[in-house]
Amino acid sequence: MNRIINYLFDVVRGVLFYFSQTKLRTxxxxxxxxxxxxxxxxxxxxxATFEKSTEQVVADVRTNxxxxxRENPIEVSFGNNNKWTRNKPKITWSEYEQLKRSLxxxxxxxxxxxxxxxxxxFSVGKKEFKSRLQSFWAADxxxxxxxxxxxxxxxxxxxxxxxNRSRVAIIGSAIKDELFPYANPVxxxxxxxxxxxxxxxxxxxxxxIAGQSMDSMVGIPISTYLKYFGGRWNRTDLxxxxxxxxxxxxxxxxxxxxxxxxxIRKIPPGQPNNFYIATNDQLMDTFGEFTSYxxxxxxxxxxxxxxxxxxxxxxxxxxxxxxxxxxIGIRKALGARRSDIFMQFLIEAILISVLGxxxxxxxxxxxxxxxxxxxxxxxxxxxxxxxYSLQICASMGxxxxxxPAIRASKLNPIDSMRYD
Amino acid sequence: MTKSRKEIIGIKSVSKIYNxxxxxxxxxxxxxxxxxxxxxxxxxxxxxSGKSTLMNIIGCLDVPTKGSYKFNDEKISQMKDSQLAxxxxxxxxxxxxTFNLLPKLNALQNVEVPLVYSNLNRYKRTEKAKEALKIxxxxxxxxxxxxELSGGQRxxxxxxxxxxxxxxxxxxxxxxxxLDSKSGSEILNFFDxxxxxxxxxxxxxxxxxxxxxxxxRIEIFDGKITLDE
Numbered sequence: 282m283n284r285i286i287n288y289l290f291d292v293v294r295g296v297l298f299y300f301s302q303t304k305l306r307t308x309x310x311x312x313x314x315x316x317x318x319x320x321x322x323x324x325x326x327x328x329a330t331f332e333k334s335t336e337q338v339v340a341d342v343r344t345n346x347x348x349x350x351r352e353n354p355i356e357v358s359f360g361n362n363n364k365w366t367r368n369k370p371k372i373t374w375s376e377y378e379q380l381k382r383s384l385x386x387x388x389x390x391x392x393x394x395x396x397x398x399x400x401x402x403f404s405v406g407k408k409e410f411k412s413r414l415q416s417f418w419a420a421d422x423x424x425x426x427x428x429x430x431x432x433x434x435x436x437x438x439x440x441x442x443x444x445n446r447s448r449v450a451i452i453g454s455a456i457k458d459e460l461f462p463y464a465n466p467v468x469x470x471x472x473x474x475x476x477x478x479x480x481x482x483x484x485x486x487x488x489x490i491a492g493q494s495m496d497s498m499v500g501i502p503i504s505t506y507l508k509y510f511g512g513r514w515n516r517t518d519l520x521x522x523x524x525x526x527x528x529x530x531x532x533x534x535x536x537x538x539x540x541x542x543x544x545i546r547k548i549p550p551g552q553p554n555n556f557y558i559a560t561n562d563q564l565m566d567t568f569g570e571f572t573s574y575x576x577x578x579x580x581x582x583x584x585x586x587x588x589x590x591x592x593x594x595x596x597x598x599x600x601x602x603x604x605x606x607x608x609i610g611i612r613k614a615l616g617a618r619r620s621d622i623f624m625q626f627l628i629e630a631i632l633i634s635v636l637g638x639x640x641x642x643x644x645x646x647x648x649x650x651x652x653x654x655x656x657x658x659x660x661x662x663x664x665x666x667x668x669y670s671l672q673i674c675a676s677m678g679x680x681x682x683x684x685p686a687i688r689a690s691k692l693n694p695i696d697s698m699r700y701d
Numbered sequence: 702m703t704k705s706r707k708e709i710i711g712i713k714s715v716s717k718i719y720n721x722x723x724x725x726x727x728x729x730x731x732x733x734x735x736x737x738x739x740x741x742x743x744x745x746x747x748x749x750s751g752k753s754t755l756m757n758i759i760g761c762l763d764v765p766t767k768g769s770y771k772f773n774d775e776k777i778s779q780m781k782d783s784q785l786a787x788x789x790x791x792x793x794x795x796x797x798x799t800f801n802l803l804p805k806l807n808a809l810q811n812v813e814v815p816l817v818y819s820n821l822n823r824y825k826r827t828e829k830a831k832e833a834l835k836i837x838x839x840x841x842x843x844x845x846x847x848x849e850l851s852g853g854q855r856x857x858x859x860x861x862x863x864x865x866x867x868x869x870x871x872x873x874x875x876x877x878x879x880l881d882s883k884s885g886s887e888i889l890n891f892f893d894x895x896x897x898x899x900x901x902x903x904x905x906x907x908x909x910x911x912x913x914x915x916x917x918r919i920e921i922f923d924g925k926i927t928l929d930e
Contacts, residue, residue, distance in 0.1 A: 291817045298805060611801045614762060615862070616790020616818040618783040695762050698801060 292628045299601070299629075310597045311637035313590030314677070318641025318670045319648065321583045325666040326649025328572055330658045335568050345528045346427055347535055347560040349380075349521040349542060353567060369555045371518035376545055380521070383541045386534040389524040391422025394506055394517060401474045401510075403499060405460040414456075415497035417473075419506030420522075425451070425484065427522050430498075435467040435482030438502050442481075446504040450478040453498035454486040473499070476509055489657070535560060587673065590637070591681040598630050598685035609689055610697025623690035630682020631675055638674030642667055709869050709901055710736035710759060715768030717754050717924075728754040729765070730924035736870070736903065741896040743915035744905045751924040753874070756905045760793055760872050761785045773869060790818050794863025798875035800855045802847040802862075808834060809843040812862045819866065833861040837891070853884030860891065870901045877911055889914050 300307040351369050377392045384390070399417035403410040418424065421443050425432065435451070442449050450471055457466050466480045478501065487495035511517045525534030539558055548555065602609075609622055646667075650660040717729040728751045736742060736759075746752040757763035758770060761777055764785075770777040772788060780788070789795075802811045812830040821829070834843055837857040847855050856876060863871050873892070877885035889911065896902055896916070904915060912918055920928035 286822075290823065295805075302805065607801075608803055611803060612814065612818075613786065614760075614789060614795055614801075615815045616786050616866075618786040618818070620783065621786075621818055695757055698797070 289628070292625050293632065295625070296629045296632050303601075306597065306600075307633070310593055310633055311640060313593045314587065314634050314637030314674060315641040315644065317583050317587040317590050318638045318674065319645035320586070321579070321670055322642050322645025322663070322666055323649040323652070324579050325576075325663040326646060326661055327652050328575065329661040329663045330649070330653040330656060332568070332572060333661060334656070334658050345525045345531050345534075347523055347525075347531065347538070347558065349523065349538065350557050350559065351518055353557045353559065370546070371516070372521060372556065374517075374519065376542070377519055377521060379545050380538070380541055383545075384523070384534075384537060386525055386530055386537050387523050388526040389423055389427060391420040391424055391427060391522050392503055392519040393418055393420045393424065393522055394503060394511065394519060395419070399499075402472075403456065403460075404472045404475075405469070408460055410456060410459055412497065414499060415494055416499075418498070418500045419503040419510075420500065421503045422522075424500060424522070425482075427524055430487065431485040433483045433485050434465060435480070437482060438500070443502045443504045446508045447502060448476065448478045448505060448509075449481045449501065451482040451484060451500040452480055453484050453494075453496035455494055455496035456499060457483055471499075473501075474510070531560065587677060591634075591677045594630055594633055594678065595681040595684060597633070598626060598682055599688075601629075602626065602685050602689050605689075606692060606697045606700040609692050610694045610700065613692070613694035614698060619690040622692070623686045626686035626689045627679065627682045630685070631678030634674040634678035634681075635671060638670050642670055706737040706739060708735050708737055709740075709773060710734070711769075711771040712758070713769045713771075715758065715765040715770060717751075717758065717763070718766045727924050729758070731768070732921075732924070732926055733768075734919070734926065734929075736901065738901055739896070739899055740901050740903075741892075741914075741916040742903045742919060743912035743917075744903065744919045744921060745907060745909070745912045746921035747907065750921050752905055752921050754924075755921060756872060756874055756903075759870075759903065760795060761788045786818070790815055791866055792869045794860075794866070794868035794871040796856070796859050796863050796871065796873035796876045798878040800847070800852075800859045800879070802855060802858060804847050807844050807846050808839060808850070808858045808861075811847070811858055812865050815862060815866050829865055830861070833865040834858070836864060837861045851884070852880050853887055856880060856884070856888050857891070860888075864895075870903060871895065873902065873904045875906055876904060877906075877908070885911075 349372065351372055374392065381390055395416060395418040396414075397416045397418075399414040401414070401417060403414060420438070423437065424430075425437055430453075432451075433454075438449065438451065441447070450473070452466060452471065456471075460466070460471070461469065466483055469480050470477050471480055472478070484496070484498070489495065507517060523534070523538060525531045535558060539554065542556060542558075543554065546555065609617075612622065646662060653660055712732060712734040715729055715732050716727060719726040719728060730751075732751075732755065734755075744752050744755065754763070758765055761772070761780075762785075764770075764780075765778055768778070772792065775788070777785070777788065795801075803814065806814070809827065809830050812833050813826045816826040816829060831840070831843065834840055837860050839854060839857055839861065842850060842854060842858075845854075847858070850858065856879075860871075863873075876892075877888055880888065892902055892904065893914065902915075904911065906912055918928065918930055919926060
């Protein structure tokens with residue numbers, strides 16, 4: 282045991298001294314590992330930040346809310362499911378009405394058509410809303426309650442508005458700030474693609490989530506939307522937003538909705554759903570799937586860069602071996618065993634890579650959290666990745682230090698001492 | 702007189718044969734030699750005579766091709782690499798012509814090197830190394846690097862390193878070869894002192910003046926001992 286502690290201490294001291302003698306070379310060797318590790322850590326920090334903010338988004342929308350859509354919106358937005366979408370029927374108004382009549386565990390439900398973002402023009406007088414509107418939606422139910430908006434002034438959309446296809450609109454605070462900076466917008470007129478609407482409500486400021494303003498929003502009755510902007514009543518693809526009577530009941534409510542909707546569409550048992558039902562958990566799962574693909578991809582790339590860095594270590598260890606043949610000979614003559622020399626070189630390689638890893642972790646955390654700050658997220662430390670990185674570095678030191686260490690340990694003391 | 706002393710080294714019919722392609726070189730040819738406690742021996746011979754090979758075998762840096770070698774009644778000729786390393790570490794103190802100090806380490810750290818490979822903690826190591834440096838009269842130079850010391854001082858650091866594990870023999874290979882005559886005779890005087898203090902010394906040299914200082918002189922030529930007096 283003493284022997285081990287002795288040469289651990291000796292080796293660490295020796296290696297640090299050696300590093301101080303060959304600063305540039307050591308720095309360049311470290312650089313390879315540092316770059317690899319810092320990119321892992323930076324990306325993992327950013328991903329952890331995203332995951333956190335997505336959880337926040339989902340938690341922000343009431344957790345007893347779920348959705349029925351034609352297709353998984355996240356997968357569609359990654360653009361890989363066009364074929365599926367073509368095969369699945371649109372969700373129609375009559376399906377919605379049948380569903381609404383049959384469901385018992387749902388306290389609030391709405392059919393929604395939304396444009397996110399919307400390319401329509403929103404103007405007051407000659408003044409136009411300049412940026413793209415993040416969300417232009419049309420619904421028949423109480424969307425404000427489903428999406429947790431509070432009304433500052435005015436009234437919600439009511440059944441009579443839907444029946445009459447009234448040109449009424451609810452606006453978010455970003456619209457008010459730009460188009461009515463000094464006036465109360467309620468009761469005033471806003472033109473959507475030059476069609477005049479009466480503003481009936483202004484919602485409270487919600488701020489940004491994941492870099493998207495929740496206040497850049499305009500909502501109108503769904504009947505009005507279909508009359509002025511949509512196609513034919515039964516041809517428009519609807520999204521259904523449903524709210525169970527309690528959070529505890531969401532699983533039952535989801536099951537009920539699936540069962541009833543299958544019955545409406547007369548899907549025989551054993552056949553898959555030809556619609557998509559999304560709870561918040563599922564949205565999180567989809568996001569998790571996406572991040573795990575990303576993680577694998579990044580892992581592959583950093584793996585290659587670490588391999589290159591590892592070859593750099595092996596190379597530098599061979600160079601330092603050649604420089605120290607005489608020293609090894611002397612140490613062997615003075616009683617160093619093969620295993621002592623072997624350990625000395627192996628520990629040196631491990632120290633180089635772990636040191637490079639530590640620098641990389643510090644850089645990666647700083648960089649990742651600077652990105653997090655820009656996204657206005659709280660700083661995160663992905664501890665498991667810090668741990669993995671150190672593990673990877675240590676094993677790289679072992680793998681790439683092995684060959685030089687074996688060569689060093691096999692040197693013959695007589696010849697090595699004469700070497701210059 | 703030699704009978705009453707303990708035999709440290711017993712070499713019997715040792716040969717060392719090198720195969721260099723087509724030619725076979727007999728560096729040592731059937732050599733037998735006994736070395737006793739508190740001997741002061743010089744081994745002389747021209748280059749290529751086999752004296753370095755003999756020294757390497759005595760120093761456990763090399764093993765004989767034929768014959769037997771006993772060191773303190775232990776059979777060296779059958780030992781494994783790691784056992785040889787331990788013998789070198791514990792029983793043999795080396796002094797080399799070119800000093801062979803580690804240039805990056807200071808005097809104290811250089812003397813500590815053999816102790817690194819024995820079971821000693823840091824404090825004991827430093828203590829023992831300081832003691833050895835005191836014996837060679839370099840207590841005031843312990844923090845100097847080899848390149849900050851004179852040739853004679855470097856060789857004294859090397860001697861301190863050889864002494865630090867209290868070895869059974871001290872093996873010096875041309876210890877004055879790289880020194881001016883003044884430092885050389887200082888070192889030789891120091892060897893005399895070590896002999897008087899009870900140490901066993903073997904000096905390999907090609908200088909007659911150095912060889913004369915020893916109490917027993919061995920000459921070697923063409924792999925054979927030609928003189929032992």
